[in-house]
Amino acid sequence: MPDQASMASTAYMVNGFDPGTIDDLEPEMRQHVARRLQVLGPAYKLFYRHPVRFVRAEGVYLYDAAGNAYLDAYNNVPSVGHCHPHVVEAITRQAATLNVHTRYGTDLLLEYAERLTATFPAEISNVMFTCTGSEAVDLALRVARFATRASGVIVTSNAYHGVTTAAAEISPSLGPEAPLGSQVRTVAPPDPRQDREQAGQAFAARISHAATDMKRHGTGLAAFIADSLFSTDGIIPEPAGFLRPVIDAVHAAGGIFIADEVQPGFARTGESMWGFQRHGIIPDLVVMGKPMGNGMPIAGMAARAELLAEFGQKIRYFNTFGGNSISVAAASAVLDVIEDEKLAENSRAIGTALRDAIAEAAAGCPGIRDIRGAGLYVGVEFADPQTGEPDGKAALNIVNELRERRVLISATGAHGNILKIRPPLPFSYRHVDQFADALRGSLASLATRK
Amino acid sequence: MPDQASMASTAYMVNGFDPGTIDDLEPEMRQHVARRLQVLGPAYKLFYRHPVRFVRAEGVYLYDAAGNAYLDAYNNVPSVGHCHPHVVEAITRQAATLNVHTRYGTDLLLEYAERLTATFPAEISNVMFTCTGSEAVDLALRVARFATRASGVIVTSNAYHGVTTAAAEISPSLGPEAPLGSQVRTVAPPDPRQDREQAGQAFAARISHAATDMKRHGTGLAAFIADSLFSTDGIIPEPAGFLRPVIDAVHAAGGIFIADEVQPGFARTGESMWGFQRHGIIPDLVVMGKPMGNGMPIAGMAARAELLAEFGQKIRYFNTFGGNSISVAAASAVLDVIEDEKLAENSRAIGTALRDAIAEAAAGCPGIRDIRGAGLYVGVEFADPQTGEPDGKAALNIVNELRERRVLISATGAHGNILKIRPPLPFSYRHVDQFADALRGSLASLATRK
Numbered sequence: 001m002p003d004q005a006s007m008a009s010t011a012y013m014v015n016g017f018d019p020g021t022i023d024d025l026e027p028e029m030r031q032h033v034a035r036r037l038q039v040l041g042p043a044y045k046l047f048y049r050h051p052v053r054f055v056r057a058e059g060v061y062l063y064d065a066a067g068n069a070y071l072d073a074y075n076n077v078p079s080v081g082h083c084h085p086h087v088v089e090a091i092t093r094q095a096a097t098l099n100v101h102t103r104y105g106t107d108l109l110l111e112y113a114e115r116l117t118a119t120f121p122a123e124i125s126n127v128m129f130t131c132t133g134s135e136a137v138d139l140a141l142r143v144a145r146f147a148t149r150a151s152g153v154i155v156t157s158n159a160y161h162g163v164t165t166a167a168a169e170i171s172p173s174l175g176p177e178a179p180l181g182s183q184v185r186t187v188a189p190p191d192p193r194q195d196r197e198q199a200g201q202a203f204a205a206r207i208s209h210a211a212t213d214m215k216r217h218g219t220g221l222a223a224f225i226a227d228s229l230f231s232t233d234g235i236i237p238e239p240a241g242f243l244r245p246v247i248d249a250v251h252a253a254g255g256i257f258i259a260d261e262v263q264p265g266f267a268r269t270g271e272s273m274w275g276f277q278r279h280g281i282i283p284d285l286v287v288m289g290k291p292m293g294n295g296m297p298i299a300g301m302a303a304r305a306e307l308l309a310e311f312g313q314k315i316r317y318f319n320t321f322g323g324n325s326i327s328v329a330a331a332s333a334v335l336d337v338i339e340d341e342k343l344a345e346n347s348r349a350i351g352t353a354l355r356d357a358i359a360e361a362a363a364g365c366p367g368i369r370d371i372r373g374a375g376l377y378v379g380v381e382f383a384d385p386q387t388g389e390p391d392g393k394a395a396l397n398i399v400n401e402l403r404e405r406r407v408l409i410s411a412t413g414a415h416g417n418i419l420k421i422r423p424p425l426p427f428s429y430r431h432v433d434q435f436a437d438a439l440r441g442s443l444a445s446l447a448t449r450k
Numbered sequence: 451m452p453d454q455a456s457m458a459s460t461a462y463m464v465n466g467f468d469p470g471t472i473d474d475l476e477p478e479m480r481q482h483v484a485r486r487l488q489v490l491g492p493a494y495k496l497f498y499r500h501p502v503r504f505v506r507a508e509g510v511y512l513y514d515a516a517g518n519a520y521l522d523a524y525n526n527v528p529s530v531g532h533c534h535p536h537v538v539e540a541i542t543r544q545a546a547t548l549n550v551h552t553r554y555g556t557d558l559l560l561e562y563a564e565r566l567t568a569t570f571p572a573e574i575s576n577v578m579f580t581c582t583g584s585e586a587v588d589l590a591l592r593v594a595r596f597a598t599r600a601s602g603v604i605v606t607s608n609a610y611h612g613v614t615t616a617a618a619e620i621s622p623s624l625g626p627e628a629p630l631g632s633q634v635r636t637v638a639p640p641d642p643r644q645d646r647e648q649a650g651q652a653f654a655a656r657i658s659h660a661a662t663d664m665k666r667h668g669t670g671l672a673a674f675i676a677d678s679l680f681s682t683d684g685i686i687p688e689p690a691g692f693l694r695p696v697i698d699a700v701h702a703a704g705g706i707f708i709a710d711e712v713q714p715g716f717a718r719t720g721e722s723m724w725g726f727q728r729h730g731i732i733p734d735l736v737v738m739g740k741p742m743g744n745g746m747p748i749a750g751m752a753a754r755a756e757l758l759a760e761f762g763q764k765i766r767y768f769n770t771f772g773g774n775s776i777s778v779a780a781a782s783a784v785l786d787v788i789e790d791e792k793l794a795e796n797s798r799a800i801g802t803a804l805r806d807a808i809a810e811a812a813a814g815c816p817g818i819r820d821i822r823g824a825g826l827y828v829g830v831e832f833a834d835p836q837t838g839e840p841d842g843k844a845a846l847n848i849v850n851e852l853r854e855r856r857v858l859i860s861a862t863g864a865h866g867n868i869l870k871i872r873p874p875l876p877f878s879y880r881h882v883d884q885f886a887d888a889l890r891g892s893l894a895s896l897a898t899r900k
Contacts, residue, residue, distance in 0.1 A: 013766050032555050039563040041576035041755060042762030046553055053555035056548045075550075077770060083546055091776070092542045096533055098506045099745040100525075103496055105482050105503035113489040126491035131581035131747045132771055138588075138614045163767055164588045166615035177764035290770055295549040297581045297747035297771035305491060312492030314627035316463050317613055320527060320740055321582055321747035326541075 014392070014416035015399055017046040029053065047410065048403045057082035060424050060431055062408070070406040071434055073423040076377075079266060079291030080337040081426045087294045087333040094329035102129070102323045109323055112332045117302060119273045119335075121282045126305045129323030131297040133262040133289025134162030139301050139317065140285045141166050141223065144256040146311045150220025153181070154210050154255070156189040158414040160232040161225060161260055170225065173232045173414070183219045185210040189233035190242050192372060200242035204249040211253035221255035223285075228275035231263045234413035235379030235420065238372060240271075243279035256307070259283035262299070263377070266291040267338050267425065270348030270375025278374065294334050298327035343425040347375035350427045354378055357436035358421075365443050367394050376427055379412070380419040390415035394446065401442030407435060464842070464866035465849055467496040479503065497860065498853045507532035510874050510881055512858070520856040521884055523873040526827075529716060529741030530787040531876045537744045537783040544779035552579070552773045559773055562782045567752060569723045569785075571732045576755045579773030581747040583712040583739025584612030589751050589767065590735045591616050591673065594706040596761045600670025603631070604660050604705070606639040608864040610682040611675060611710055620675065623682045623864070633669045635660040639683035640692050642822060650692035654699035661703035671705035673735075678725035681713045684863035685829030685870065688822060690721075693729035706757070709733035712749070713827070716741040717788050717875065720798030720825025728824065744784050748777035793875040797825035800877050804828055807886035808871075815893050817844050826877055829862070830869035840865035844896065851892030857885060 019042070022033050032053060036044060052070065054062045059081045062070045072082065080087065094108075102109060113127050130136045145151055153170050155161065160173040168174055169181035180186070187206040190199040211221045228243060230236035247257045264275025265288045271278050274286065284307055289299035300322075321327070338344065355371055355378055362368045366385035373379055382391040382398075395411040398419060402409055412420040423431070469492070472483050479501060486494060502520065504512045509531045511519045522532070530537065544558075552559060563577050580586045595601055603620050605611065610623040618624055619631035630636070637656040640649040661671045678693060680686035700707045714725025715738045721728050724736070734757055739749035750772075771777070788794065805821055805828055812818045816835035823829055832841040832848075845861040848869060852859055862870040873881070 013768075016766075029555075032557075032560070035560050035564070036555070039560065039567055039575065039577060040552075041578065041753070041758045043578060043758060043765065043767045044552055044762075045766065045768070046555060051555055053557075054548060054550055055556075057550070062548075062550070062554075077551065078549065083549070088542075088545045091545045092538075095538045095541045098504060098512075099528065099533070100504055100507070100512070101527065102490075102494055104512075105479075105486070105496060105501055106505075107482075107503075110482070110485050110489065114485070117489055125489065127489060128491065128493060132585065132769065134769070135582065135585065135614065142615055142618070163769060164585065164614040164616065165592055168592070174766055175764075178766070295771075295774060295776065297774065297777065303491070308491045308493060312494075314625075315493065316466075316495065316624055316628070317493045318463075318495070319582065319584070319613060321745075324745060324747065326745065327747065 013045050014412060015047055015396060015410045017048060017051050021049070025050065049400045050403065052403065052408070060427055068406060070408055071431060072408050073421050073435055074408045074410055075424060076263070076268060076422045077290045078295050078424050079268070080294050080334055080341070080343060081424045084294060084337055086337055087330050090329040090333035091296065091326055094326045099325045101320055103318065106325060108325055108328055112328045115332065115335060120286070120302055123282050123304055124286060124302045126308050127300055127302045128317065129298065129300045130319050131299060131321050133287060133299045134164045134167045135319065135322070136287035136289055136299040136301045137162045137167045137225070137260065138164040140225070140258045140287050143285060143301070143303065143307060143311050144223035144258060146315065147307050148220060148222045148254060148256060150222040150254065151183040152185065152211070152214045152219040152221045153183060154185050154187060154207055154221065154224045156226060156230060156233050157186045158189070158233045159186070159226070183214070185214055189230045190236050192236045192238060192370070196239035196241045199239055200245040203242060204245035207246060208249045208253060211255065221250070221253045223256045223258050224250040225258040225260055227260040227263045228279055229264045229269070229374065229377055231420070232412055234381070234418045235372060235377065237269065237374035237377065240278040240374070241280055243276070243281050247281045247283070256284045258285045258287065260287050262287060262289040266334070267344035267347055268375055268377055270344055270351050273344070292334065293327050293330040296327045296330035297321065298331050341426060347425050350429065350432060351375040351378065353429055354421070354427070354432050354435065357432050358439060361436045361440045361443065365447070367391060376423055376425060378421040380421070382417045390417040392416035395419055397446050398442050401445050402438055405438040405441055407438040463495050464862060465497055465846060465860045467498060467501050471499070475500065499850045500853065502853065502858070510877055518856060520858055521881060522858050523871050523885055524858045524860055525874060526713070526718060526872045527740045528745050528874050529718070530744050530784055530791070530793060531874045534744060534787055536787055537780050540779040540783035541746065541776055544776045549775045551770055553768065556775060558775055558778055562778045565782065565785060570736070570752055573732050573754055574736060574752045576758050577750055577752045578767065579748065579750045580769050581749060581771045583737060583749045584614045584617045585769065585772070586737035586739055586749040586751045587612045587617045587675070587710065588614040590675070590708045590737050593735060593751070593753065593757060593761050594673040594708060596765065597757050598670060598672045598704060598706060600672040600704065601633040602635065602661070602664040602669040602671045603633060604635050604637060604657055604671065604674045606676060606680060606683050607636045608639070608683045609636070609676070633664070635664055639680045640686050642686045642688060642820070646689035646691045649689055650695040653692060654695035657696060658699045658703060661705065671700070671703045673706045673708050674700040675708040675710055677710040677713045678729055679714045679719070679824065679827055681870070682862055684831065684868045685822060685827065687719065687824035687827065690728040690824070691730055693726070693731050697731045697733070706734045708735045708737065710737050712737060712739040716784070717794035717797055718825055718827055720794055720801050723794070742784065743777050743780040746777045746780035747771065748781050791876060797875050800879065800882060801825040801828065803879055804871070804877070804882050804885065807882050808889060811886045811890045811893065815897070817841060826873055826875060828871040830871065832867045840867040842866035845869055847896050848892050851895050852888055855888040855891055857888040
């Protein structure tokens with residue numbers, strides 16, 4: 001069950017700027033923030049105690065108006081690097097040539113769809129395009145509910161799957177004011193400290209139990225959905241393989257297994273193109289998004305063809321901008337770069353180096369309980385050395401110390417106590433060194449302050 | 451109440467290609483369609499009996515691989531013209547410079563937000579960005595339901611508002627297999643043959659009645675949502691002003707009035723930037739999309755600030771690609787072009803010329819019951835001359851005859867009997883002549899066939 005107290009603390013976003021502190025900002029930023037509040041309203045949040053403001057970006061660096069470079073160790077959307085020339089060229093060429101929707105034929109769309117589905121197991125042979133991961137999740141829910149004629153959905157305690165009405169209803173991490181759907185059940189995420197067999201069996205048992213309880217309340221199970229990195233639950237990539245008994249439990253309860261690949265997809269984990277492949281499973285539906293077009297809005301849902309057959313016959317689905325030519329050109333260029341620059345291999349090698357460097361920097365720091373990750377998706381868990389309690393404050397302080405050193409990360413988990421380190425994939429050993437230096441400085445500064 | 455029989459006939463989309471006729475296509479197109487069915491699955495529909503396939507576009511023309519030019523009298527997404535150089539330049543420049551989300555500050559985002567809200571009445575001073583009109587509608591529903599603590603929504607009989615779960619539930623035009631939400635009521639659209647007073651009062655009475663009925667069933671009214679052109683209900687722009695009693699009726703029932711400006715917005719109607727302005731009302735929430743970025747995915751919701759205040763405090767809303775720098779740069783360039791090329795004025799003048807030219811071409815054609823529109827959004831209604839029954843087949847034949855003459859339009863309405871003519875805004879008198887010639891030929895061909 002979700003921890004209500006911790007969820008309440010995340011109703012305001014982890015690492016969100018508090019507009020109540022606007023008077024502490026320097027004049028120029030204060031004015032910028034005031035203008036934002038005026039026109040964008042309170043639903044828009046900035047990152048950091050001292051928000052950042054950028055004018056250009058390149059590779060793994062963002063630059064402010066004064067020309068200061070910020071090392072980007074956070075953004076997985078510009079996954080092949082900010083303003084990658086090959087992607088920029090594809091966008092530029094396509095924008096000047098043709099941009100149409102999917103009700104007219106284009107070779108571009110077909111070729112990309114074929115190329116994308118070729119990265120999946122043969123069972124997953126259909127793809128549909130949306131603009132955002134939220135839309136892809138929402139579509140997957142529609143398909144799962146249509147196919148099963150059931151409405152129940154199981155998610156993890158602090159899951160996040162998007163912001164449409166239906167996606168927000170399965171996203172407990174949005175906090176207690178964003179209500180979960182009455183057909184939604186939450187289960188605790190896998191325990192990263194158990195072995196694969198234990199973690200998998202225990203997680204599968206929780207899902208079976210939730211499905212049974214749901215049925216007793218008259219609701220059938222439509223789907224279980226999870227991101228195989230369990231990002232918002234605190235980054236739980238290991239022990240890989242723990243999803244194997246889970247998919248069986250979901251199928252046994254009549255549900256559909258939806259792999260949310262918005263976070264792990266597109267070679268992020270360094271071991272495979274898709275996160276579910278690390279677990280040795282083949283999902284029924286796959287949703288993808290963020291890194292797909294390196295920042296151009298494109299997302300999608302891949303599916304077993306048999307799951308889409310009746311839905312496609314009976315339900316009209318047209319997403320005006322979904323699969324538009326410019327976004328598809330960008331997405332195709334992203335696949336080129338992942339291959340050409342061997343970014344999966346880089347993610348694995350540099351991810352390992354990054355975790356090692358963090359471990360070295362953190363040596364002798366009793367507040368760090370765990371360092372874990374897969375490829376360039378790394379979590380660093382903070383806990384109080386005396387009580388063992390999650391220490392979200394320490395993590396947040398590090399996030400802000402790093403920001404003062406012009407290194408960008410954020411934090412995650414139900415208690416916000418896990419550093420979320422997720423740089424663009426062309427991160428290098430040099431960037432790891434820069435990151436580790438900044439982390440050492442931040443940890444030292446925090447220790448002094450205590 | 452929706453006409454179930456007619457809705458069943460639109461479960462398959464008006465003007466959708468029927469894959470059952472694939473063997474009638476020429477070999478190259480047959481192969482293209484077969485590849486699409488293989489990888490995109492059956493949910494993807496092409497337009498026309500003989501689908502079209504394009505390789506480039508410019509202004510109001512699309513070109514196939516053989517170099518044939520098709521006059522675009524349909525697409526409102528490339529609203530300032532396909533591949534407009536000013537928009538292409540903005541995309542190109544921004545893609546090479548910076549593309550970030552809204553949790554970092556950029557002047558670009560603020561300046562565009564301020565410029566956009568300046569086009570609204572002063573009461574509507576906040577804006578939030580999404581990627582698609584569906585997401586904007588979905589967000590508006592979340593805000594309306596949060597603000598009213600009610601869930602009921604009223605829409606017109608053949609409304610279309612999007613494809614997310616929540617948007618599809620208020621979109622009867624998706625057909626009977628896409629279920630309406632249990633808290634959704636439909637009302638007949640305004641009657642274009644009544645005068646403003648009659649049409650408005652009768653429409654308002656239907657809404658009040660639906661709200662009362664809803665309350666008797668225990669559901670409060672959250673919102674009434676309508677596109678002021680009533681596009682999918684058959685294009686009902688006149689008599690402008692009929693929405694005045696409607697907004698009062700919605701407020702009296704405790705609901706929020708959501709103006710869906712995805713179709714009429716951005717100067718389409720030739721009379722004002724926004725469709726609701728033609729009616730002399732100020733909505734509570736406004737959703738916008740399609741033409742906003744001339745094909746770059748960007749959409750949004752504008753709001754009375756007081757409606758967003760509590761929602762923004764309590765609910766975190768972050769749309770990764772919503773308001774991304776490239777889409778915002780494109781959207782800003784679109785506003786430039788609308789101003790610089792006086793596209794509202796052009797839409798009004800050319801829209802009038804187009805309706806006149808259609809009337810002239812249609813003279814002596816008993817199957818055409820009405821020609822109506824606002825600016826470059828024109829509907830031509832077909833009815834059986836003997837029975838007066840809506841004649842969707844005649845409209846569809848014209849759509850396909852025009853396509854054979856390389857002129858692109860489609861059809862709309864619950865019976866698919868209304869031609870939907872909605873070209874990019876830089877349409878000129880020359881294009882009107884070309885359109886009218888093709889229409890004359892198509893009508894003659896249809897008359898011969900009968």
